[in-house]
Structures are given as C-alpha cells and as structure tokens.
Amino acid sequence: KQEVTQIPAALSVPEGENLVLNCSFTDSAIYNLQWFRQDPGKGLTSLLLIQSSQREQTSGRLNASLDKSSGRSTLYIAASQPGDSATYLCAVMDDYKLSFGAGTTVTVRA
Amino acid sequence: NAGVTQTPKFRVLKTGQSMTLLCAQDMNHEYMYWYRQDPGMGLRLIHYSVGEGTTAKGEVPDGYNVSRLKKQNFLLGLESAAPSQTSVYFCASSYSRLAGGPRTDTQYFGPGTRLTVL
Numbered sequence: 001k002q003e004v005t006q007i008p009a010a011l012s013v014p015e016g017e018n019l020v021l022n023c024s025f026t027d028s029a030i031y032n033l034q035w036f037r038q039d040p041g042k043g044l045t046s047l048l049l050i051q052s053s054q055r056e057q058t059s060g061r062l063n064a065s066l067d068k069s070s071g072r073s074t075l076y077i078a079a080s081q082p083g084d085s086a087t088y089l090c091a092v093m094d095d096y097k098l099s100f101g102a103g104t105t106v107t108v109r110a
Numbered sequence: 111n112a113g114v115t116q117t118p119k120f121r122v123l124k125t126g127q128s129m130t131l132l133c134a135q136d137m138n139h140e141y142m143y144w145y146r147q148d149p150g151m152g153l154r155l156i157h158y159s160v161g162e163g164t165t166a167k168g169e170v171p172d173g174y175n176v177s178r179l180k181k182q183n184f185l186l187g188l189e190s191a192a193p194s195q196t197s198v199y200f201c202a203s204s205y206s207r208l209a210g211g212p213r214t215d216t217q218y219f220g221p222g223t224r225l226t227v228l
Binding site for chain 2: 004009031032034036041042043044045046049089091093096097098099100101102103
C-alpha cells in the first residue's frame with residue numbers, strides 16, 4: 001500500500017523567502033506525481049504534474065523535482081507572497097488512482 | 111465550462127438516514143473519483159470509475175455505493191449514515207486518451223460537499 005508523507009505539516013515564512021516543501025512515498029512504481037494547492041473551504045487546484053520519466057517541472061515561480069528511486073519530490077516556490085498562503089498536497093498516481101499526503105499548510109507573513 | 115460541480119454543498123443528516131451526492135463534469139472525462147477529506151489525514155479514495163457503467167472500490171469503500179450511468183455524472187450514496195461519515199467529500203475527474211496521443215492524468219476537483227452526521 002502506497003504511503004505518502006509530507007513534512008513539515010505547517011510552515012510560516014516572511015514574504016520574499018523561498019519555500020521548500022517535501023514529499024516522500026514508499027512505492028517507487030508510480031505513473032506520475034502531482035502537486036495541488038487547497039485554499040480553506042475550497043477544492044484542490046492542480047499546480048504541477050511530473051511524469052515518472054521526468055526529473056522536474058516548472059511553472060512560473062513553481063518548480064517541482066522528482067527522484068523516483070529514492071521516493072522523494074520537492075516543491076520550490078520562489079519569492080513567496082502572501083497569496084501563496086494555502087495548503088499544498090502531494091499525490092502519487094498508480095493504476096489510475098491517486099494516493100495523497102496530509103499536506104503542508106503554508107503561511108506567508110507580509 | 112463549469113468544470114466539476116457537486117450537489118449539495120452542505121448537508122446535515124441524522125444517523126441512519128440516506129442521501130445521494132451528485133457529481134457532474136462537462137469536460138468529457140473518462141475517469142471520475144470520490145474522495146473524503148478528514149483533518150490531518152489528507153484525501154482518501156472511496157470509489158472510482160474508469161468509464162460509463164463501470165465502478166471500482168478505493169481505499170475506504172465501506173458504507174458507500176456509487177453509480178455511473180452517464181459519462182458526465184458520478185453519484186455517491188450513503189444508505190445508512192453514521193457519525194464516522196462526517197467529512198468533506200470531493201469529486202474529481204480526469205481524462206486519459208485510450209488510443210494514441212499523450213495521456214493526461216491531471217485531476218480536476220469539485221468544490222466539495224460538507225456532510226455532518228449527527
């Protein structure tokens with residue numbers, strides 16, 4: 001059974017600092033890894049999807065890396081802004097199903 | 111495009127009552143999913159469907175039933191609600207090209223249904 005862990009559970013940084021969010025998974029036989037953002041009381045919004053054959057994906061200030069052999073992914077958010085405050089969830093896909101981590105709640109202080 | 115919509119947004123049930131949650135997507139997606147989200151536990155898959163007329167069990171299927179009679183709709187039923195089913199329920203859909211072309215597995219989520227069982 002796939003287990004996905006996100007550390008830390010919560011993070012508070014001053015505006016402008018770079019954010020580093022970690023995700024680890026136990027079974028490396030994945031099809032892809034996805035990062036989502038969730039605002040309070042809202043659904044999930046997809047941020048980045050990395051196929052198992054890829055090492056990283058970038059979108060604007062966001063960069064996600066994947067090391068499948070070690071079961072790890074890292075989401076980098078450059079020059080954080082108060083609008084980046086949210087919960088970030090990592091999920092791995094195998095056999096058309098996603099397994100989610102519990103998320104990291106980020107607060108960016110103005 | 112409305113994307114993925116869920117009905118209702120909020121519901122309060124008494125133990126033993128039944129209800130159906132409706133999920134609809136207008137993106138012609140093949141796959142649809144039902145998750146529940148509980149504090150500190152992330153999202154857990156209840157049931158999913160890889161096409162019209164098909165359903166499969168996820169991680170936590172007990173106490174729930176589903177149906178996918180039309181491609182755009184995925185229904186989640188609670189036959190006899192229990193307090194342990196108090197949660198936020200999310201529906202999602204994704205598209206996978208079965209023949210040729212690149213595969214796309216990004217999941218699109220609905221806004222959620224907040225269910226309380228007393």
